[in-house]
Amino acid sequence: MSIADRWDAIYADASEPRPASEFVTNHAELLVGCPTAIDLAGGTGGTALWLSAQGISTTLVEISERALGIARDAAAERGLQLLTRNADLEAHRLPTARDLGREQGWTAAVCSNFLHRPLLDWLDHLLVPGGLAFVQIATVDNLLINARPGRKYLVKRGELPDLCSGLETVSFEEGWFAGRHEARLVARRPG
Numbered sequence: 001m002s003i004a005d006r007w008d009a010i011y012a013d014a015s016e017p018r019p020a021s022e023f024v025t026n027h028a029e030l031l032v033g034c035p036t037a038i039d040l041a042g043g044t045g046g047t048a049l050w051l052s053a054q055g056i057s058t059t060l061v062e063i064s065e066r067a068l069g070i071a072r073d074a075a076a077e078r079g080l081q082l083l084t085r086n087a088d089l090e091a092h093r094l095p096t097a098r099d100l101g102r103e104q105g106w107t108a109a110v111c112s113n114f115l116h117r118p119l120l121d122w123l124d125h126l127l128v129p130g131g132l133a134f135v136q137i138a139t140v141d142n143l144l145i146n147a148r149p150g151r152k153y154l155v156k157r158g159e160l161p162d163l164c165s166g167l168e169t170v171s172f173e174e175g176w177f178a179g180r181h182e183a184r185l186v187a188r189r190p191g
Contacts, residue, residue: 003088007064011044013066017074018043020050021112023136023177023184030132030170030186031056036106038126039068041089041114045071046084048110052080056108059083062149083135089114094122104128112136115153117163124166129191135160139174141181 001009024047031054038059039048042191044067048060052075060082062068068084085100097105105128111120114147115137136148140154160183161169163175167187174183 003090004063004065004086007062008066011064011066011070014044014070016044017046017049017071020047021110021134021136023112023182024110024134025050027134027186028054034107036102037104037108037110038100038106039112040111040119040126041111042071043067045074045084047112048082049074049078049080051108051110051116052082053078055061057081057083057104059101061085061086061087061089061095063088089119090116094119094125097126100126105131107131109133110135113138113149115155120160120163121165123164123187124189127167127188127189131189132170133164133185133187133189135183135185135187137183139181139183140172141187144181146180155183157183159183161187 005043034056037051037056040061042048042060042062045060048058051058060071065086087095105126109126137155161172164187170186170188
């Protein structure tokens with residue numbers, strides 16, 4: 001079974017997008033005037049749809065065609081514009097902005113609950129100068145009360161800003177949020 005097939009199976013019973021990331025929605029003031037955004041590994045599109053509803057031209061990137069279909073259907077029902085791209089963000093060669101449909105990148109990027117260290121180091125390549133990244137990932141402390149996700153998908157305390165090496169930290173916090181221990185980073189591409 002391919003990785004895409006595995007994720008399609010995970011989303012097989014889903015019929016609606018999950019809610020938007022409250023980490024992103026709580027930073028809505030930073031997105032005022034933001035013209036474009038990309039949601040990386042955004043699943044069924046809850047956050048991407050929220051961004052689109054704010055008037056931001058949004059691209060959802062996901063490996064699961066099933067999840068993308070749910071997001072497209074929800075966008076159509078809500079009268080929202082949403083671009084979708086099927087891509088493996090763990091592939092040997094990471095996609096460029098051009099590969100994902102933009103010449104010069106986005107003004108905001110979201111990566112929520114998806115850890116692929118090379119992708120986080122690549123985020124600055126997907127943003128225009130001055131663009132913002134919103135990254136939310138569970139930490140190893142999450143294993144204290146939650147069996148999942150496994151250690152492979154968790155960051156160590158204090159690790160997240162270093163993983164996004166091409167970006168300047170705007171805000172960084174770690175703690176328990178709704179029963180999960182997470183690292184939450186807002187960072188800006190210099191320029």
